Amino acid sequence: MPNLKDLKNRIESVKSTRKITKAMQMVAAAKLRRAQDAAEAGRPYAERMNAVMGGLAASVGNSDGAPRLLAGTGSDQTHLLVVLTAERGLCGGFNSTIVRLVRSRIADLQAHGKTVKILTVGKKGREQLRRDYADLMVGHVDLSDVKRVGYANAAEIAADVLARFDAGEFDVASIYFNTFQSVISQIPTETQIIPAKFDAPEADDASTLYDYEPSEEAILEDLLPRGVATQIFSALLENGASEQGARMSAMDNATRNAGDMIDRLTIEYNRSRQAVITNELIEIISGAEAL
Amino acid sequence: MADMMQFDLVSPEKRLASFEASSVQIPGADGDLTAMPGHSPVITTLRPGVVRVQSAEGDKSYVVTSGFVEVTAGSVSVIAERAHAGDEVRKDDLSDLLEEARAKAASAEADQKDGAEKFVADLVQLLEDME
Numbered sequence: 001m002p003n004l005k006d007l008k009n010r011i012e013s014v015k016s017t018r019k020i021t022k023a024m025q026m027v028a029a030a031k032l033r034r035a036q037d038a039a040e041a042g043r044p045y046a047e048r049m050n051a052v053m054g055g056l057a058a059s060v061g062n063s064d065g066a067p068r069l070l071a072g073t074g075s076d077q078t079h080l081l082v083v084l085t086a087e088r089g090l091c092g093g094f095n096s097t098i099v100r101l102v103r104s105r106i107a108d109l110q111a112h113g114k115t116v117k118i119l120t121v122g123k124k125g126r127e128q129l130r131r132d133y134a135d136l137m138v139g140h141v142d143l144s145d146v147k148r149v150g151y152a153n154a155a156e157i158a159a160d161v162l163a164r165f166d167a168g169e170f171d172v173a174s175i176y177f178n179t180f181q182s183v184i185s186q187i188p189t190e191t192q193i194i195p196a197k198f199d200a201p202e203a204d205d206a207s208t209l210y211d212y213e214p215s216e217e218a219i220l221e222d223l224l225p226r227g228v229a230t231q232i233f234s235a236l237l238e239n240g241a242s243e244q245g246a247r248m249s250a251m252d253n254a255t256r257n258a259g260d261m262i263d264r265l266t267i268e269y270n271r272s273r274q275a276v277i278t279n280e281l282i283e284i285i286s287g288a289e290a291l
Numbered sequence: 292m293a294d295m296m297q298f299d300l301v302s303p304e305k306r307l308a309s310f311e312a313s314s315v316q317i318p319g320a321d322g323d324l325t326a327m328p329g330h331s332p333v334i335t336t337l338r339p340g341v342v343r344v345q346s347a348e349g350d351k352s353y354v355v356t357s358g359f360v361e362v363t364a365g366s367v368s369v370i371a372e373r374a375h376a377g378d379e380v381r382k383d384d385l386s387d388l389l390e391e392a393r394a395k396a397a398s399a400e401a402d403q404k405d406g407a408e409k410f411v412a413d414l415v416q417l418l419e420d421m422e
Contacts, residue, residue, distance in 0.1 A: 041305040048301060048370045052334060052361060151303040151372070210361075213321050213335035222336050223359065226372065233303055 004276065007269045011262060018258035024090065025251035032183070032244035038148075039180065039237040046234045053227050054198035055210075056220045067217075069162075069224040072195035073171045078115040080138070080170035081105065082161065082193075084177040084235055085125030086243045087144045092250030094178060094186065094243055095124040101188040102176050106133065117170055121157060121236075138169070149240055154233030161232075162225055165194055177235040178242035184249050186242035193231050196224060296328040297366040298344055300353055302374045307353065308344075315367045316343040317360050326362045333362045338413045339385075341377065341420070342369055352377035354417070356388060357410075382418060389414045 057070055083102050085095045102118075102125075109116050118133060120126040121141040130137065141157055143149065161173060173194040178186040212219055298312035316325045318340025324333075337360060342353045358371035373388070392414055396407035 038304070042303055044299070044306050045301045045303045045370060048361070048368055052359065052370070056334075154303075210332045210334045213319055213333060219334060219336055219359065226358075230303060 004269070004272055007265060007272065011265045011269065014258050014261050014265065018255055018262070021251045021254040021258060025248055025255060028091075028244045028248040028251060032241060032248055035237070035241040035244050036180070039234075039241050042234055042237050046230050049223070049227060049230050050198060053196070053220070053223055056216055056223070057196065057198050060216050060220055067221050067224055069165070069194060069228070070196050070220070073168075075171050076114070078117065078170040078172070079109055080117045080119060080161070080164065080173040080194075082119045082121065082157070082173060082175040082232070083125045083129065084175060084239045085120070085122035085128075086239075087123050089124060090250065091243055091247035092253075094246035094250075095122075095128065097186070097188045098176055098178060099125060099128045101190065102129065103132070105176075105190065106136075119161070119164075138164070149236045151229070151233050154236055155229045157232050158225065158229035161194070162228060170194075175232060175235050177239040178246075180238050180241040180245060183245040186246055189238075191231065191235065193228050196227055294328055295347075296326075296364075298346070299366070299368045300342070300355075300371065300374060301368070302371050307374055307376065308351070310346055310348075312344045312346040312367070314345045315369075316341075317362075317367075317369070318342065318355070319360070326367050329364050330362050332364070333360075335360055335362075337369070337371065339410070339417045340413065341417070354385075356385075356414075385414065385418060389418070 060070075081102055083098060085098055089095070106116050106118075116133075116136050117138045118129060118136045119139045119141070120129060120137065121143060123142070123144060126137070126140050139160065141160070143153060146153055164170060165173065172192065174190050174192045176188065176190055179189045181187055295311040295313055298308065298310055298315055299306070300308040314325055314327045316323060317335070318338050320336040320338050323340075324335070326333075337355055337358045339356045340354075342355055344351045344353070353369075353371075354375045354377060355369065355371040356373040358369065358374075361368045361370070389411070392407065392411045396411050
């Protein structure tokens with residue numbers, strides 16, 4: 001029979017766990033709001049940027065003088081995977097879903113005889129990928145000291161990626177992150193950033209003929225590196241919102257589970273307390289009868 | 292209204308301004324230009340400088356460092372990598388950037404040296420204008 005004191009301690013400890021998960025859930029909810037606002041605020045910039053670059057890319061892209069960031073190196077032998085994950089755990093399947101997508105991608109690329117390199121952003125992704133792919137890791141960006149991800153962080157990552165591209169370390173780069181759908185659903189997403197790809201501009205955009213100052217090529221040359229930073233920045237923001245959403249629902253589940261566990265333990269506690277009382281009564285009564 | 296146009300100023304982190312304006316003065320990479328309603332469509336890159344906007348509520352100015360501008364007959368969109376409203380910006384904000392730009396100009400490859408040094412010169416000019 002379980003000891004009464006042990007059961008009581010157990011219930012207390014589950015109760016304090018529930019307090020912690022409840023608090024974490026509320027913190028995540030507050031942070032989620034802020035992350036969503038940030039993602040919302042960043043959207044106009046990214047949209048404009050893509051629209052203008054899409055238009056430029058369509059007109060310059062096929063000529064011989066197209067920048068390498070747009071046209072690529074002419075080969076797709078070496079792939080750089082930029083993996084964005086969280087700095088902390090306790091957010092359900094958030095990190096694992098990204099890592100799972102990356103793993104399947106790596107297996108796929110390696111099966112086709114491509115070379116794979118990995119750049120991780122966020123501690124959790126690095127920890128999970130290091131186990132199997134330690135020799136493919138080329139770098140890591142630590143954001144654990146960053147309270148609020150800003151454009152400067154994205155620009156740094158972009159500078160790192162671009163420097164590697166200029167040094168000829170890879171031909172194709174893609175980023176992996178979670179797109180925020182809702183609190184209960186985050187979709188692991190892959191986006192190719194180098195060579196740059198754009199959605200075809202809408203028909204009415206194309207009908208406006210712009211003058212370009214300086215030339216189209218020069219503007220494109222100037223904008224493409226910024227475009228890389230912008231894409232990384234929006235990915236970071238999406239990822240931030242997804243992380244808080246995932247943590248919120250994970251902590252909500254944990255709080256509920258803790259509540260269920262407390263109920264079960266309380267029933268067990270009451271049962272054994274009753275059993276002890278019954279036992280004592282039997283002893284007293286049979287003792288009295290023996291006299 | 293024919294004598295007004297939509298003015299937007301966006302940075303990666305937020306939308307700084309969005310209102311009707313009657314004229315916008317832009318520090319373009321190849322020289323300043325002023326856009327008024329009905330301007331022919333232009334896309335130009337920015338050099339560090341001040342964007343001056345005239346609107347019904349009065350004049351406003353914004354300090355921008357780099358980015359680009361999209362002008363159409365009915366709108367002006369400034370897409371700036373860094374932007375501050377004119378009365379918020381302080382010299383300290385820009386001096387960090389200047390240091391960074393100087394370091395970059397010093398280490399730049401020969402074919403990019405001109406551009407990097409021009410960027411430094413533009414920044415220095417901007418800082419002097421602000422005094």
